[in-house]
Amino acid sequence: MISDDMRDIFNEFVVEAEDNLQKVEENLLELEKDPQNEELLNATFRAMHTLKGGAGFLGLNAIVEVAHAAEDVLGKLRSGELTLTPDINDAILEAVDFIRSALPRYEAGEEVETPQELVKKLRELEQGGAPSAQEKKEESGIDELLDKYGFGHLKGRPIEDILEELILLPPDERPVELIEELDRIVASGEAPKAEEKPPEEAPQPEETAIEPAEEVAKEEEVKEEPKEEPRQEQTKAEPKAEPKKPPIKTEGEKVLRIDVSKxxxxxxxxxxxxxxxxxxxxxxxxxxxxxxxxxxxxxxxxxxxxxxxxxxxxxxxxxxRMQPVKRLFQKFPRVVRDLARMLGKEVELVLEGEDAEMDKTVLEKLEEPLIHLIRNAVDHGIEPPDERERLGKPRKGTVKLSAYYHGDRIFIEIADDGRGIDVEKVKKKALEKGIISPDRAEKMTEKDILFLIFHPGFSTAEGVSQVSGRGVGMDVVMNTVSAFRGTIDIDTEQGKGTRITLSFPLTVGIIRSLLVSVNGRLFAIPIYSVLEIIQGEDAQITTVSGKEVLILRELTIPLINLGEALEMGGGNVGYVIVSQVGSQKVAFTVEDLFGDEEVVVKPLGKIIGEVQGISGATITGDGKVVLILDLDGILKREMRTLSLV
Incomplete structure (x- = not known):
């Protein structure tokens, strides 16, 4: 259990641990493509080493044991004694998952037991590379000294790592005999792979930068020496000190952690x-x-x-409040990798536009919807390798996740080069499940049919599997998009692939709205959903199957009287507003327009609760309280009332 006086340190550790876990996960996925990349191996080892050290300081024993076992495997990978295999990657990723799940349990004060099976698996994988006779001899002698001075927990660690940890101890606690023996082995060149250590240890400037006064003193000593003295020491010291310290100082000045509530x-x-x-x-x-x-x-x-x-x-x-979508995107390579292995498929995830930024509130809620869309792309979209080969496609399928700006909105696309969506199959399933009637099916466009996949409980899978078939997920996507005043669109071509596009306003707190009146009452409509405004006398309105529609440039658009939809009576049709609601165009009639204004969205509060068709309220420049209309909610209510779906 974390004590109160250690709580702040623990919170800092959690933030750093999450960064290091993400780094390990990303590096391992990259190493699957490039197993010989020494830089990635070293960075992964250091991240796991840092995790273990921080957990050890806080007494998080379960994390220490798992991280130590994973670190040892990584140590043998970077020394060349082991070769990276899918089994090794799976085991280290399993260790990452355990550490990630253990952090909130430690935070809640729970007892966390060490997963012995996982530790055993990692130890067995580590034994795949046996040490040489010379290493065994050195380790035997060092182990005796470690036991002699009470540092038995350091046994099995690389010589330079042991030396590094001992040097960090207070001077009066350092075992001089042990340090001298370690120095002797390193200096004599007997220690294996000793030449590779400096570049690995060099990127850890934090430990040398914590005592700047000491470094300054050394530099002043050099400057005060007589000119006759050799200048070799000065020239050797300068390249090490100068390139490393400025980046640390600069990074510290750029980053400031602030509580979200502030x-x-x-x-x-x-x-x-x-x-x-x-x-x-x-x-x-x-x-x-x-x-x-x-x-x-x-x-x-x-x-x-x-x-x-x-x-x-x-x-x-x-x-x-804006954060780069990279924070969200970097979670999905692991999802695609694990899912592809489970399904026996070869899939590459391509990420684009990771530097694009969006509102933190929206970003936090998009993980689950995007997981559903990506899982669908891998499971339903991408064909098995043999089938792709027969179709003349590359064996490895591609799923592309991208983000980009357009106007005052941010767009996120999930595209695959798989089999595409069978529109007729979707229609058939919808009829079987009673989601639509035969009459309704005959009048639906291809785009209307495609959007049936977002209906709760809908699935085209023939059976239930670990991945899909339950009809749960796509409705979550639509609900999340609607909740943040977003839109969604689908494009598909059989045999070519599918592209699903989500769009959201850049910020959810302050929006520009069109002020309109309905039966003398003022309302606000988000301006991003307004495509076109037509004066009432110029609008071509007719009736189709007993329902009013707007004929606009040979396009038939459903027409909704806002007064009737809000149960305020019909009223005059002064203007017709053509809007983009979800995937379709819908026209709404209003009485009058009063221009646009930047408004602050305020929730309705617990007393009123959620009202379908109303997304919040605001105060206009003249002090009036105005309700903000949710056109998507109004459309859903009207469609349910008219039994259109």
Whole structure:
């Protein structure tokens, strides 16, 4: 159990451990493609070594034992005594999974037992490379000294690693005889692979950088020496000190960890500031219309400057909530690798646009939907290697996960080069399950049929497997996309592959909205969902199968009267707003328009709860409370009422 006085240190360790675990996982997946990459092997070893050291300091014994066993396997991989195999990779990845799952259990104060089977598996894999006679002789002598001085827990470790740990002890606790013996072996060149250690140990500047005063003192000593003295020591010392220290200092200055709740508080305050700015601009507009004076002109200059500063402040605070999608994307190579092995397929995951940033709130909720989409691409989309070969395709299939900006939205695409979606099969399954009626099926377009895969409980799989067939998952994707005012689109071609595109606003807290009136009541519609606005008298409205539709450039678009949908009565049709809702175009009638305004989205609160068709509320520049319409929710409610689905 973690004591209160160690809690802060433990929290720091957890953050660093997550980074190191991710590094180990990514490196192992890369090493499967390039097993001889010494740089990756060394980096993986160091990450596991750091994990073990931190866990040992905190007394997290289960993590220490697993990390130690994995570290020893990695040590023999980098020394060339073992060759990386899928079994070794699986075992080390299993160790990563255990450590990752153990961290929250330690945090909760639970007892964590060492997984002996996993440790045994790692030890057996390690024994695949036996030490040479010379190594055994050296280890035997060193082991005696380690036992003699009470450092038996260091037995079996590389000589340089033992020396490194002993040097870090206080001077009065260092066993001089043991250190001298270790120095002798390293200096004599008897220690195997000794030449390879300096480049491996060099990228660990933290341990040398913690005592800068000592380094400065050494440099001053060199400067004070007489000019006749040889300058070799000075020239040797400078290349080591100069290139390493600046990066550490720079990195420390760039990174600052802040509690998320503080960012949220700051975002709320900026939201309030935006609302007050809007009100101030509205008041100034009235003042400007009523009075013309030099003072008002000066006030206009101040207001213009204030408007710009608040806008810049809003953008800066919003950026603090933005995170690169790499944090999300880097979790999926492991998912694809494990799933492909389970299904006996060869699949490569290609990642693009990892530097694109999106709102942290959305990013955190996208992991589960993307896992479902990627699993579907690998399971349903990518064909087995032999089948792909018969079809003239490469044996290895490709799944591409990419992110990019377009306008004020971010798009995430999942594309595969597999078999594509069989539209007729989807329609047949939907009819069998009673999701649609035969009459409805006849009127549906190909795109409408494709979107049936997002219906709860829908699956085209013939049976239930470990991966799919339960009809659970795709509805989660649609619900998550809708919850964050996103859109989703599907493109597929049989035999060529499928592409699913998700899009989201860059931020969920502050949006630009179109203000409209419905039966005299003011509402806000997110501007990103508005495609086109048509005056009522110019709109070509007709009736098809008893339902009103808008005919726009030979395209038939469903028409919904917002007054009736909100149960406020029909009202006048002043304007028709053509919107993109999910995958389809839908038209909505409103009474009047009042321009667009940047609004801060506020939740309705626990008393009111969730209301389908309303995504929140805001306060306009003149102080009025306005409800923000969720067009997707309104469409779903109307379709359910009219039994369209």
């Amino acid at each position: 960012i949220e508080d700051l975002m709320n305050l900026v939201g309030e500031l935006v609302l007050e700015r809007n009100r101030l601009l509205r008041v100034f507009q009235k003042l400007y219309e009523e009075y013309q004076s030099k003072t008002v002109d000066e006030f206009e200059t101040v207001m213009s400057s204030l408007d710009r500063i608040v806008g810049d402040l809003q953008l800066a605070v919003m950026k603090t």
